Amino acid sequence: MAALVQDSGLLTRRGAVLVAIIGLHVFILYALATGLARRAIEVLAPPIQTQIVEEVKKEEAPPPPPPPQFERPPVEIPPPDVTINMPVEENTTAIRVTQTVARAAPVAVAAPTRRTGLALGKGFPNSEDYYPEASKRLEEQGVVVVHVCVGPDGKLTEEPTVAKSSGSNRLDGGALKLAKAGSGRYVAATEDGKGIVACATVPIKFQLR
Secondary structure (H helix, E strand, O other), rough: OHHHHHHHHHHHHHHHHHHHHHHHHHHHHHHHHHOOOHHHHHHHHHOOOOOOOOOOOOOOOOOOOOOOOOOOOOOOOOOOOOOOOOOOOOOOOOOOOOOOOOOOOOOOOOOOOOOOEEEEEOOOOOHHHHHHHHHHHHOOOOEEEEEEEEEEOOOOOOOEEHHHHHOOOHHHHHHHHHHHHHHOOOOOOEEOEEEEEEEEEEEEEOOOO
């Protein structure tokens, strides 16, 4: 019996909840149909109003004009008063002093130095006397250039040397002997009339007759 009472009470509560849900849905449908919901929303949240503000552009002022340029009037400078005093020739018997520039006496130019070259003196040996016999048999001929240095006394100051060979050692040797034999018979070179030491080359020719 108690179980029946509990089941009837549970059914009564469920029926009440179901009736409430159905009534809520009916109310929402009625509100949508009659525009009641839109009015409630407008009351709760008023519509947003927007205003378009136009931006006003400020015009920039033009730059100021340049300052006027004034032209300066030309300044006229009067010419200076210059008085030129011209010398006036006067006929007078007074003595006048005339400045003269003295010219220096010409410098004497030294006379050029007189020089004479080395030469062969009288009695100088003959190349025939120093012609090697072997060269004669072999018919060797040629010219030997000998370098000699001679002092003021006409004698050799050093041993003579061959400056240019004839191509034959025998002829070169004979030429050196001839140059040595001529010591004291050379004519020394001079400078302003005085004998000096000088060197020169002497060609010695060997030729068959």
